[in-house]
Amino acid sequence: MLCLCFSLLLTACSSNKSLPEQGSYSGPTWTVKRGDTLWRIAYSSGSSVKELARLNNLSAPYTLAVGQKLRLKGSATTAKSTRTAKATPRKTSSGAVAKAAPPPAGSRCWRWPAQGKVALPFSSAQGGNKGIDIGGQRGAPIYAAGAGKVVYAGNRLRGYGNLILLKHGEDYITAYGHNERILVTEGQQVKAGQQIATMGSSGASKVGLHFQIRYRATAIDPQRYLPPSC
Structure with a gap:
């Protein structure tokens, strides 16, 4: 799902060759290219919109310019520019900022986004599948796993095909990749x-849904939080 080995982007299919090129990393920075949004950059870089906005002094509606360089988390200059006296992030023994602990199972009610068997489960290993792949029939319905807002609907993220990102409050984003047709638009509110x-x-290469749940920008195992499948 997030067509995902979503953390590792796959090679773009031939039908996407005419689309604008996605921005790219250069050390601790991201260079903005045409078509980039802060939501897309946050998802691709494993960050969050709130964090990127804070690091780069951006305010809503987060307008970006082609060629603009954005600071990503982890750079020394970023750490200096964002340090405050009131809040100091907890760090590990290596000096890296510790990731937030995953939420307990059952802390939020999610719905299965599609009917079908899990063809490829979640893996926390480096390069592993950061979501689950659900097999099914072409044209079968894909549902919102929870109520939220569509923050991305398109096919400019390489390897995800037709992708939808839903934002659920401040902490969660769900992703739905490899869709045949997208039936929602960016900015739309949807129900669970x-x-x-x-x-x-x-x-x-195969029909199916790549589904991810991200908690504070970190991919978590959807099957820990979804109800038992039939």
Whole structure:
């Protein structure tokens, strides 16, 4: 899902060659290219919109310029510019900022985004699948796993095909990749269980849904939080 080995972007399919090139890393910075949004950059870099906005002194609606360089988390200059006297992030023995602990199972009610068997489970290993891949039939409905706002709906993130990102409050984002058709638009509010897409194979070799849940920008195992499947 997030068509994902979503953390590792796959090679773009031939139908996407005419799309604007996505921005790219250069050490601790991201160079903005046409079509980039702060939501897309946050997801691709494993950060959060709130964090990127803070590090780069951005305010809503987060307008970006082509060629603009954004600071990403982890750089020494960023740490200096964002340090405050009131709050100091907890660090590990190596000096890196510790990740937030995953939420307990059952802390939020999620719904299965599609019917089908899990063809590829979540893996926390480096380069592992950061979501789950659900097999199914082309054209089958894809549903919102929870109520939220569509913050991205498109196909400019390489390897994700037709991708939807839903924001659920401040802490969660769910991702739905490789869709055949996208049925929602950016900025739209959706209800839990509402159909948002149809299943396909865009950006993938097989029909299926790549689904991710991200908690404070960190991918967590969806099967720990979804109800038991039938």
